[in-house]
Amino acid sequence: MVQEPTLFIDLNALADNYGVLKQKLNADTKFLAVVKASSYGHATAPVAQKLVDLGVDYFGVAYASEGAELRGAGIKAPILLLHPIAAHFEQILEHNLEPSLYSVSLMRQWIDFLESKNIKDYPVHLKFNSGLNRLGVAFEEITEVVSAIQGTDCLNICSVFSHLGASDDPDAEEFTRDQIKRYDSFYATFTQKMRDNNPQFKHPWRHICNTSGVLNYPEAQYDMVRCGIGLYGYGNDPKYDRLLRPVAQLKAPILQIHQVATGQSVGYNHGFIAQQPTVIASLPLGHADGLHRIFGKENGCVWIHDQPAHILGNVCMDMLMVDVTNISCKPGDTAVIFDQQHGAQDFAEGAGTISYELLTGLSKRIKRSIVP
Numbered sequence: 001m002v003q004e005p006t007l008f009i010d011l012n013a014l015a016d017n018y019g020v021l022k023q024k025l026n027a028d029t030k031f032l033a034v035v036k037a038s039s040y041g042h043a044t045a046p047v048a049q050k051l052v053d054l055g056v057d058y059f060g061v062a063y064a065s066e067g068a069e070l071r072g073a074g075i076k077a078p079i080l081l082l083h084p085i086a087a088h089f090e091q092i093l094e095h096n097l098e099p100s101l102y103s104v105s106l107m108r109q110w111i112d113f114l115e116s117k118n119i120k121d122y123p124v125h126l127k128f129n130s131g132l133n134r135l136g137v138a139f140e141e142i143t144e145v146v147s148a149i150q151g152t153d154c155l156n157i158c159s160v161f162s163h164l165g166a167s168d169d170p171d172a173e174e175f176t177r178d179q180i181k182r183y184d185s186f187y188a189t190f191t192q193k194m195r196d197n198n199p200q201f202k203h204p205w206r207h208i209c210n211t212s213g214v215l216n217y218p219e220a221q222y223d224m225v226r227c228g229i230g231l232y233g234y235g236n237d238p239k240y241d242r243l244l245r246p247v248a249q250l251k252a253p254i255l256q257i258h259q260v261a262t263g264q265s266v267g268y269n270h271g272f273i274a275q276q277p278t279v280i281a282s283l284p285l286g287h288a289d290g291l292h293r294i295f296g297k298e299n300g301c302v303w304i305h306d307q308p309a310h311i312l313g314n315v316c317m318d319m320l321m322v323d324v325t326n327i328s329c330k331p332g333d334t335a336v337i338f339d340q341q342h343g344a345q346d347f348a349e350g351a352g353t354i355s356y357e358l359l360t361g362l363s364k365r366i367k368r369s370i371v372p
């Protein structure tokens with residue numbers, strides 16, 4: 001029984017998933033836990049603290065404010081800031097975040113910023129665009145990158161990394177192998193050029209794999225991997241989902257039950273019209289909670305007493321209605337939106353979306369509760 005909509009967080013499942021991913025890795029491969037977007041919608045501080053206890057080497061976040069939140073929660077581990085922007089430079093420095101330098105212009109701005117503060121050897125990570133075409137420097141920019149780095153003593157290039165675009169897709173194996181090849185060649189050329197001018201230049205470590213990279217291309221683990229979704233229990237493939245355990249479980253109480261006669265409608269704009277006598281249950285979750293309208297019109301299916309109940313009509317801002325015609329239930333009974341048996345991936349798939357979008361979209365007003 002739940003009193004209110006609650007996202008239960010099972011930190012033991014997190015530990016198990018970490019173990020599953022670690023098993024794919026060599027003992028000395030570093031592990032960066034991606035905790036952007038409030039640890040994929042979970043609960044940043046307890047999740048991050050658990051990951052520290054488990055022994056992760058690094059954290060990854062998208063925004064400087066997310067790094068600041070980790071520091072506020074007492075996390076001392078190094079934090080890679082994946083998508084920094086110049087407006088946040090002060091915050092990056094204040095919280096000792098390590099920016100990904102993904103363009104020549106960002107690199108120059110960051111160098112100017114550090115030089116204006118007289119800071120030396122600041123840890124940064126150079127990002128190469130190997131084919132995702134999102135962020136990263138181009139192969140053709142190597143000379144510019146090298147001369148920018150060699151023109152200053154304010155940078156410590158900790159790593160050179162890239163990001164895979166389709167590591168979860170077996171049909172894209174050739175594309176993925178190609179990305180890895182391009183990355184290898186960027187790395188070799190970059191380090192060669194750095195050494196030509198400075199034989200002391202230390203080889204930065206390398207990383208390209210996200211969760212599906214680790215699962216499908218473990219041979220490309222290099223010196224570090226960056227895992228998000230796998231830690232939270234999803235492997236982008238049923239065969240990996242079976243090895244992992246969902247960390248989050250979303251449950252809500254039934255607030256009210258209505259008998260709807262044939263021809264009557266349910267919800268805004270007559271989103272559902274009963275073709276036969278129908279029993280519906282109202283649940284206190286809506287699009288403001290991240291259960292988007294796309295889950296309406298029977299695309300989403302929740303579980304009540306382990307029986308499927310489809311979402312009828314349009315999802316409201318704070319409420320949704322499900323079909324319980326064939327389920328014996330009463331107000332106060334628990335509806336499971338997703339749990340360890342009926343995962344978020346399945347719920348998401350019903351509406352053509354993915355676990356990532358569903359989890360990260362869960363709003364702050366849903367209570368988080370750590371499972372003991």
Ligand SMILES: *Cc1c(COP(=O)(O)O)cnc(C)c1O
Binds near residue numbers: 210212227
């Ligand atoms: C989000 C992100 C990851 C994590 O990916 P998962 O598929 O969740 O493991 C890794 N690297 C970068 C650059 C990312 O943006």
